[in-house]
Amino acid sequence: MKPGRQTVLLAVAPLVLAIAFTLWRTPFPLSEGVALLEDVANRPATSFLTPSLSYYRPVFHVTLSAIWNSDLSVPMRLGAIKLISIGAVAALAVLFVWCIRPRTWLETVLAIVAAAVLFGHPGFRDNLEIPLTYTLVGMPIALAVWLLLQRPSSGWRLALILLLMAVAVGFKEQGLVLGPVILAAFVTGVRGADRRLAMATVALCTLYVAVRLIWRGEWAMFEQAVGFGFGEMSPDQAVERFGDRPYLIYAYSSLSTILNVLLSEPTRGTFTFVDGLTRGRPPLHEFVHVASSAALTLVIAWWGIRVWRSRRDVERGPDVQLLAVLAAALLASSVLSFNYSRDRLGGMAAVFYAVAAFHALRAACAALLVRRPLPFACGAALLVLLAVTWQLRAIGTLERARINAASNQLEWTIAAPARRVEFADRPTYLDLMTLLAAQGVDRSVPHPTMWPRPLARAMGTPLQ
Amino acid sequence: MTHPVPPREVRQRVLTRLLVIPCALGSLAALVPDVSALVGTRQTPATVFAGDGEIAGVVFLDADASRTVDAGENGVPGLSVVLMTRWGGLPLAVVETAADGRFRFDRVATGGYRLTLQTPPGTIPTSDVSRIVEVTGANRAVRYDFGITTESGR
Numbered sequence: 001m002k003p004g005r006q007t008v009l010l011a012v013a014p015l016v017l018a019i020a021f022t023l024w025r026t027p028f029p030l031s032e033g034v035a036l037l038e039d040v041a042n043r044p045a046t047s048f049l050t051p052s053l054s055y056y057r058p059v060f061h062v063t064l065s066a067i068w069n070s071d072l073s074v075p076m077r078l079g080a081i082k083l084i085s086i087g088a089v090a091a092l093a094v095l096f097v098w099c100i101r102p103r104t105w106l107e108t109v110l111a112i113v114a115a116a117v118l119f120g121h122p123g124f125r126d127n128l129e130i131p132l133t134y135t136l137v138g139m140p141i142a143l144a145v146w147l148l149l150q151r152p153s154s155g156w157r158l159a160l161i162l163l164l165m166a167v168a169v170g171f172k173e174q175g176l177v178l179g180p181v182i183l184a185a186f187v188t189g190v191r192g193a194d195r196r197l198a199m200a201t202v203a204l205c206t207l208y209v210a211v212r213l214i215w216r217g218e219w220a221m222f223e224q225a226v227g228f229g230f231g232e233m234s235p236d237q238a239v240e241r242f243g244d245r246p247y248l249i250y251a252y253s254s255l256s257t258i259l260n261v262l263l264s265e266p267t268r269g270t271f272t273f274v275d276g277l278t279r280g281r282p283p284l285h286e287f288v289h290v291a292s293s294a295a296l297t298l299v300i301a302w303w304g305i306r307v308w309r310s311r312r313d314v315e316r317g318p319d320v321q322l323l324a325v326l327a328a329a330l331l332a333s334s335v336l337s338f339n340y341s342r343d344r345l346g347g348m349a350a351v352f353y354a355v356a357a358f359h360a361l362r363a364a365c366a367a368l369l370v371r372r373p374l375p376f377a378c379g380a381a382l383l384v385l386l387a388v389t390w391q392l393r394a395i396g397t398l399e400r401a402r403i404n405a406a407s408n409q410l411e412w413t414i415a416a417p418a419r420r421v422e423f424a425d426r427p428t429y430l431d432l433m434t435l436l437a438a439q440g441v442d443r444s445v446p447h448p449t450m451w452p453r454p455l456a457r458a459m460g461t462p463l464q
Numbered sequence: 465m466t467h468p469v470p471p472r473e474v475r476q477r478v479l480t481r482l483l484v485i486p487c488a489l490g491s492l493a494a495l496v497p498d499v500s501a502l503v504g505t506r507q508t509p510a511t512v513f514a515g516d517g518e519i520a521g522v523v524f525l526d527a528d529a530s531r532t533v534d535a536g537e538n539g540v541p542g543l544s545v546v547l548m549t550r551w552g553g554l555p556l557a558v559v560e561t562a563a564d565g566r567f568r569f570d571r572v573a574t575g576g577y578r579l580t581l582q583t584p585p586g587t588i589p590t591s592d593v594s595r596i597v598e599v600t601g602a603n604r605a606v607r608y609d610f611g612i613t614t615e616s617g618r
Contacts, residue, residue, distance in 0.1 A: 011487055014494035022498070106480045112487040369475045376475060384482050391490030402498050406554075413555040414544050414582065446498045447554060 026405035040065040059170025091140035114358035120393025123350030126343035134172035135347035177348040179205040184328035227269020254334040256341035264293040269341040285460030292389035303360035396459035412440030515573030517599035526611030539565015550576035
C-alpha cells in the first residue's frame with residue numbers, strides 16, 4: 001500500500017458504503033416524501049420552471065418529475081430517486097480526496113481525518129434526508145468547480161463550470177454560493193478563474209436574482225421556525241416579535257449559520273449547548289461536537305493568520321486562494337440563510353471547511369515536528385484527540401442516517417392512519433400513501449446500532 | 465541544559481502511527497452493521513403478542529418533577545406510546561393514552577422491549593422518554609410511568 005489518494009479512498013470507503021447502504025434502505029418519509037411526489041404527480045414538469053414561490057428548485061423538481069412519471073416500476077422509481085443522494089455522497093467522497101492530494105503517510109492520515117471532518121460536519125449530516133436532495137447535490141459540485149478552477153482556463157471549462165453552477169442552483173439556491181466562490185478565486189488569482197468566467201458568473205447570478213425578484217409572487221417574512229437565543233419562534237411569533245425590524249433577526253440567522261459551520265453551535269439558530277451548559281449538564285455528544293469544531297476552527301484560524309501574513313510569498317498562493325474561497329463560501333452561505341438558519345444550509349461552506357482543515361492540520365503537524373519534546377507530545381496528544389472526536393462524529397452521521405430511517409418508519413407506523421383521515425380530499429396523496437406504505441414499514445429498514453453507553457452518549461445515538 | 469530534538473522523520477512516523485489508530489477504528493466502526501440487520505427482525509408482532517405479560521403505565525403531568533405520580537397530578541390523554549424491539553428499536557405496536565393518561569400493552573411475551581413516549585412539542589419530559597423494560601417469568605406485569613411537564617410548568 002502506498003500513501004496517497006487510493007489509501008484515503010480505501011479508508012473512507014466503509015463509511016461511504018455504509019451511508020449509501022443506509023440511504024438505499026431508508027423509507028421515504030410520510031410527511032415530506034408523499035407530498036413531494038404528490039406535487040410531481042399532479043403538476044406538469046414545466047410548471048416547476050416558473051419561480052412564483054418562495055422555494056424554487058426547478059432542476060430538482062423536474063428530475064423528480066421525470067423519474068416519477070416514467071414507465072419504471074414503483075420500486076425502481078423510488079430507487080432512482082435515492083440514487084441521486086447516494087451518487088452525490090459517493091461523488092463528494094471521491095472529489096474531496098481528489099482535491100487534497102496527500103503525498104506522505106502523515107498527509108494521508110490527515111486526509112482521512114479531514115474526510116471525517118467533512119462527513120461528521122453538521123452541514124453534511126443535516127443534508128442526508130431522502131428524498132430532499134438539495135444542497136447534497138451542490139456539495140460535490142462545489143468541489144468539482146474548485147478542481148476545475150485550478151486548471152488552466154478554457155472555453156469548455158468555463159461552460160462546464162457555469163453548467164455545474166446552474167445545476168447546483170437548480171437543486172437549491174444554496175448553489176449560488178458558487179458565485180462568490182468563483183469571484184474569490186478570480187480575485188486571488190486561481191489559475192482557471194479568468195475575467196471571462198468572473199463576468200459570466202456575475203451575469204448569471206445577477207440574472208438569477210433578477211428573475212427571482214421579478215416573479216416574486218408571495219413570500220412570507222419568515223418561511224419556517226426561526227431559532228433565537230435559547231428557543232425557537234414559529235413564523236407567526238417571529239413576525240409578531242421582529243415584524244417591524246426583520247433585518248435584525250435576518251442578521252442573527254445569517255451569523256448563526258457561520259457559527260454553526262465553524263463551531264457546531266448554534267443549531268437551527270438556537271444555542272442548545274450553551275443552554276445545556278447553563279443548566280449544568282449538556283449532552284456529551286453536544287460537548288464533543290462543539291469542542292472538536294472549536295478546536296479545529298482554532299487550528300484553521302492559526303493557519304489562516306499565518307497564510308494571510310505571508311500572502312506575498314508565491315509558494316503559499318494556493319493557501320491564500322483556499323482561505324479566500326472558504327471565507328466567500330461562509331459569507332455567501334450565511335447571506336442565503338437569512339430567513340432561518342439550519343445546519344444543512346452551511347453544507348456548501350462545510351466542503352471548503354473540510355479542505356481547509358486538511359491544509360491547516362498539515363501545517364500544524366509541520367510546526368509540531370520541530371518543537372521540543374514536551375510541546376510535541378502535548379500537540380500530538382491534542383491532534384489524536386481531535387482525530388478521535390471527528391471520527392466519532394463521522395460515525396455519528398451514519399447513525400443519524402439510521403435514526404432518520406427509523407424515524408421515517410415510526411412515522412408510517414404511528415401517523416399513517418390519521419393522515420389518511422386528514423387528507424381524505426386528496427386522492428393522489430392517498431394513492432401514493434398506499435403505494436409507499438409497504439416500504440414505510442418494511443422490517444429491513446435500518447435502525448441505529450446499539451453502541452456501548454459511553455460511545456452512544458458521545459455520538460448522540462439511542463442508549464441501550 | 466538543552467534537549468536534543470529527535471529527527472523529524474522519526475517524529476513524523478510517531479505522529480502518523482498515533483493518528484492511524486482513530487482513523488482505522490473509524491473505518492472499522494463504519495463496518496459494524498446496524499442492529500436491525502442482525503437481530504432486529506427476531507422480535508415481530510406475531511411472536512411478541514403471543515404471551516401473557518403486560519406492560520402498562522400512565523403519562524402524567526409531573527408538576528414538581530418528582531418522577532412519581534403525586535396527588536393533584538393528572539394523566540395526559542391522547543399521547544402515543546410505542547413498544548419497540550429492544551435491539552434496534554423497531555416499532556411493534558402503538559397505543560394512545562386514555563382519558564386518565566393510562567396505556568397498556570397486553571399479551572406480551574417475555575423479553576426485553578424499548579418503551580418510548582412520543583412527546584408533543586412544548587413539553588419537557590421529567591423521566592426517560594425511552595427506556596428498556598423487561599417482561600420476565602417472575603415479573604409479567606411491568607409498569608413504567610412517564611412524567612412530563614410544559615415550559616410553563618403546567
